[in-house]
Structures are given as C-alpha cells and as structure tokens.
Amino acid sequence: MKLYKIKKSNIDKRGLYASKNIKSGEKVIEYVGKIITKKRTEEDLKFDNSKAIYLFNINNKYDLDGDFTYNTARLINHSCNPNCEVEGKGLKLWISSIRDIKKNEELSYDYGFGFDESYKEFPCKCGSINCCGYIIREGSRWRIKDKRKKSNR
Numbered sequence: 001m002k003l004y005k006i007k008k009s010n011i012d013k014r015g016l017y018a019s020k021n022i023k024s025g026e027k028v029i030e031y032v033g034k035i036i037t038k039k040r041t042e043e044d045l046k047f048d049n050s051k052a053i054y055l056f057n058i059n060n061k062y063d064l065d066g067d068f069t070y071n072t073a074r075l076i077n078h079s080c081n082p083n084c085e086v087e088g089k090g091l092k093l094w095i096s097s098i099r100d101i102k103k104n105e106e107l108s109y110d111y112g113f114g115f116d117e118s119y120k121e122f123p124c125k126c127g128s129i130n131c132c133g134y135i136i137r138e139g140s141r142w143r144i145k146d147k148r149k150k151s152n153r
C-alpha cells in the first residue's frame with residue numbers, strides 16, 4: 001500500500017497526504033525524473049533560473065530533473081516546519097519522513113531555496129507557527145526576519 005495520496009491542499013492547489021501513519025525515517029515516495037549532466041543544466045535555458053524547483057543535485061557530475069507529470073513527488077509542498085526531507089541514495093532520491101506523521105497529515109519538505117533578491121516571488125503559505133512568509137531554506141530565514149525588523153522602525 002502506498003504511504004501517500006494526492007489531495008487538495010491548503011498550501012497550494014494539490015499536495016500529498018499520508019494515507020496511513022508513517023514512522024520517522026521511512027521512505028515515503030521516490031523522487032523520480034531524468035538524470036542529466038551538470039553541463040546540461042548549465043547550458044539549457046530551462047534551468048536558467050537558479051530556483052529550478054524540480055532540479056536536484058545528485059553528485060558533482062549529475063542532477064536529477066523531476067519536472068515530469070509522472071513524478072508524483074513533485075506535488076509535495078514546501079513547509080517551514082516540514083515532516084519530510086529529500087534523501088539521496090546513489091543515483092536515486094527519496095522523500096523520507098523526519099518525524100512520525102499521522103494519517104491525513106500533509107507531507108512537506110524544505111525546498112532549500114537560497115536567499116536572493118527574488119525571494120518575494122515565492123511566498124510561503126505553509127501556515128506553520130515559524131513560517132517566515134517565503135520559501136527559503138531554514139538556514140537563510142533569519143535574513144527575512146531581519147528585514148522585517150528594519151521595516152518596522
């Protein structure tokens with residue numbers, strides 16, 4: 001039985017939800033796509049934007065392009081308080097749980113976007129208490145909070 005199901009989401013149009021209780025550390029769904037060389041991702045205009053959401057680093061030579069409809073895992077939304085992470089195993093990528101997840105809870109992971117001037121194009125609607133308002137990797141969120149403080153002065 002699959003550990004996930006596709007459902008309407010409050011974060012984005014659709015999302016993946018736990019179809020049963022999931023224990024921390026389980027492989028939930030494989031993140032599938034095409035393995036391409038880094039040389040190609042550098043040359044192909046499709047990946048021009050540094051925020052190519054579905055592009056993952058596999059190793060120093062290859063990336064994985066998951067921008068295909070058959071890649072169900074691409075429906076998983078970003079959250080500032082995620083319950084999953086992307087885990088590399090050789091040339092494969094898995095979405096794995098990082099804590100116990102209850103049935104019907106939405107699955108999420110940190111998209112890992114860096115902080116740059118275009119962050120405002122990616123608002124976050126995850127609804128977590130710690131949500132910084134934008135899709136930015138955990139280590140860079142303090143920059144947003146810093147900005148807010150300045151604008152309140």
Ligand SMILES: [Zn+2]
Pocket residue numbers: 079080081124125126127128130131132133134
């Ligand atoms: Zn958020």
